[in-house]
Amino acid sequence: MSCIFCRIVAGEIPAEVVAKDEGAVAFLDINPLADGHVVIVPRKHVALVEEMTADDAASLFRTVVRLVGPVRKALAADATTIGVNDGEASGQTIPHVHVHIVPRWKGDGAGTIHTIFPRKTKRTVAEAAAAIRKALGG
Numbered sequence: 001m002s003c004i005f006c007r008i009v010a011g012e013i014p015a016e017v018v019a020k021d022e023g024a025v026a027f028l029d030i031n032p033l034a035d036g037h038v039v040i041v042p043r044k045h046v047a048l049v050e051e052m053t054a055d056d057a058a059s060l061f062r063t064v065v066r067l068v069g070p071v072r073k074a075l076a077a078d079a080t081t082i083g084v085n086d087g088e089a090s091g092q093t094i095p096h097v098h099v100h101i102v103p104r105w106k107g108d109g110a111g112t113i114h115t116i117f118p119r120k121t122k123r124t125v126a127e128a129a130a131a132i133r134k135a136l137g138g
């Protein structure tokens with residue numbers, strides 16, 4: 001087993017685990033973007049969100065929902081940014097689905113998810129919507 005997140009789930013690699021349940025394990029990011037930056041991983045190895053079953057995705061997000069309030073309270077944060085890098089080109093460095101919860105404070109200097117994109121679109125919104133509907137089979 002070479003996946004670092006699978007090894008954390010198995011207890012083979014130490015981590016600051018903050019929560020565990022039947023479907024997921026939550027621990028602090030070793031290179032935190034802010035105090036209390038938590039990563040939640042499904043116990044089952046899956047590389048991409050689109051490879052998850054609906055039940056596994058629901059289980060993972062239940063753990064995210066359970067953690068957000070306590071993380072915010074514990075760090076006296078004003079808000080959180082919750083994000084998933086899905087695929088190598090997005091910056092996903094470990095190919096095991098993981099959700100980041102990053103505490104945020106007013107004036108912390110970090111941007112929004114919108115600020116990470118240069119907004120270089122090549123298609124109209126209608127064209128993109130039509131392509132997605134077609135991919136969905138509709």
Ligand SMILES: [Zn+2]
Binds near residue numbers: 003005007044046096
């Ligand atoms: Zn894994």
